[in-house]
Amino acid sequence: AQKVTQAQTEISVVEKEDVTLDCVYETRDTTYYLFWYKQPPSGELVFLIRRNSFDEQNEISGRYSWNFQKSTSSFNFTITASQVVDSAVYFCALDSNYQLIWGAGTKLIIKP
Amino acid sequence: DTEVTQTPKHLVMGMTNKKSLKCEQHMGHRAMYWYKQKAKKPPELMFVYSYEKLSINESVPSRFSPECPNSSLLNLHLHALQPEDSALYLCASSQAVGTADYNEQFFGPGTRLTVL
Numbered sequence: 001a002q003k004v005t006q007a008q009t010e011i012s013v014v015e016k017e018d019v020t021l022d023c024v025y026e027t028r029d030t031t032y033y034l035f036w037y038k039q040p041p042s043g044e045l046v047f048l049i050r051r052n053s054f055d056e057q058n059e060i061s062g063r064y065s066w067n068f069q070k071s072t073s074s075f076n077f078t079i080t081a082s083q084v085v086d087s088a089v090y091f092c093a094l095d096s097n098y099q100l101i102w103g104a105g106t107k108l109i110i111k112p
Numbered sequence: 113d114t115e116v117t118q119t120p121k122h123l124v125m126g127m128t129n130k131k132s133l134k135c136e137q138h139m140g141h142r143a144m145y146w147y148k149q150k151a152k153k154p155p156e157l158m159f160v161y162s163y164e165k166l167s168i169n170e171s172v173p174s175r176f177s178p179e180c181p182n183s184s185l186l187n188l189h190l191h192a193l194q195p196e197d198s199a200l201y202l203c204a205s206s207q208a209v210g211t212a213d214y215n216e217q218f219f220g221p222g223t224r225l226t227v228l
Contacts, residue, residue, distance in 0.1 A: 043221060043222045045155070045202065047216060099160070100217065103154065107152075
């Protein structure tokens with residue numbers, strides 16, 4: 001069965017703190033893709049990153065970084081020096097052929 | 113142009129009305145999607161079009177009728193909706209379907225639908 005679990009329903013931190021959003025997935029496929037999307041209050045889903053199952057290198061993009069570990073089936077997302085504009089719902093998703101299997105989402109609140 | 117546009121942004125309709133949602137992309141993508149998203153939930157896939165043909169219908173009620181007039185345009189026709197159909201309707205496109213390498217989906221801003 002394909003499944004994505006985001007155990008953190010809501011996280012609240014003060015601006016400039018670092019925060020990590022967890023994502024654990026289940027799949028029997030050997031080739032798969034993992035994604036993170038951001039959904040601000042405006043509603044649009046913004047693509048953040050795609051990672052394929054053969055590439056376990058961590059990725060850094062500005063204040064964002066991702067830690068992919070196949071051994072624990074996790075694909076965690078860290079924001080360093082958080083800012084108020086980072087407040088949003090963040091979804092982790094697993095690509096299964098033609099469709100995305102979504103986690104429940106984590107609502108991130110950054111307080112000024 | 114790397115965006116997906118959706119109109120209208122907001123729509124309020126009665127249960128006897130007929131309305132349509134429109135989605136457009138000019139990225140040359142050959143796959144287009146409709147999703148429904150209820151508050152505090154992830155998007156739920158409704159339909160997938162591949163090369164202008166309906167390839168996936170996730171058991172969506174017939175009061176939702178998709179249409180793909182050309183490769184850039186996707187419509188969702190609404191008729192006799194129920195209040196529980198109130199949600200954010202998201203359109204997305206990707207280069208192709210079934211090839212994960214190209215399955216990065218670009219989402220539009222959504223249409224917030226309220227059914228009275």
